[in-house]
Amino acid sequence: MPDVAPAPAQDIATERTGWRAVVADWSADRRTFRGVSWGKAMMWIFLLSDTFIFSCFLIAYMTARMSTTVPWPNASEVFALEIFGTNLPLILIAIMTFVLISSSGTMAMAVNFAYRRDRVKTALLMLATALFGAAFVGMQAFEWTKLIHEGVRPWENPWGAPQFGAAFFMITGFHGTHVTIGVIFLLIIARKVWRGDFDQGRKGFFTSRSGRWEIVEITGLYWHFVDLVWVFIFAFFYLW
């Protein structure tokens, strides 16, 4: 099936609004998500499934933490860093949070310029996003190294409940993997944008089909989701 831009929702939409529109769309006996391309709909459905995966990790962590009789290590102290002689609690995590939010900001603007067909600005903003993402993964590698040197393992740690290590490595590791994949994804699409693939209708290497500018927004959805997951990890793992 060729990947074509769907008809604008306004043209095919009926006058219904609210829940009536939802019911009409779902019962129309045709593609449900009007005005939404398959690529975008499928990315959203993938993100929904990923939401459940991360939810399960966080709930497993909560269950371990709430049911143990051993005190949980204090994240504020575990992740503190000494910078210029002052001991700052949780500072690395705060910097990582700001880096990831900044990458989301540049990504949102890349999507905006993509829809204005601005090749150079879109590619540069996507590269900036990838750079922020790589910086984030780098800081995470630093954090892991530090904790491993201090004796944190998935089965033990020097400060308290042994489940701390398992939860930490599992949750941040899975998130870091997502960021890494996102960086690769960004670089591939940025190259296509830079080369002008979407203006010339150049065929993709794997798909043998020409892509559309919308792939920038779809990449953006994935990237913002990675940032979104970090919001929850920051709140539940680091601030609890």
Next chain:
Amino acid sequence: MAHAATAEGQQHPIKLYLVVWGWLFILSAFSYLVDYFQLEGMLRWALILLFMALKAGLIIAVFMHMAWERLALTYAILLPPLVVLVFLGIMMFESDYTLYMRETFFAGAAL
């Protein structure tokens, strides 16, 4: 430029993204300050969850453009995660029970 969500894309002024970006920075700073000032108890939880919800809402609504999608898609994506809250409730109940059992029958053992 007027707000419009068409098949050819979302057209919003750049300023909108910069404002949201700024708010995300401010809210993250507030979250960090909750820890920095060592706030405890219900106040800590309320603030953490409030800032978390606001940040998540801004990212989904504006950065991911959910605010301008058709409701059929919005509900299909945003309603299912609510069942996670049920799971969350079940596991909180279960954790309390496990902790109670451990404290009652395994007092002194590191579990």
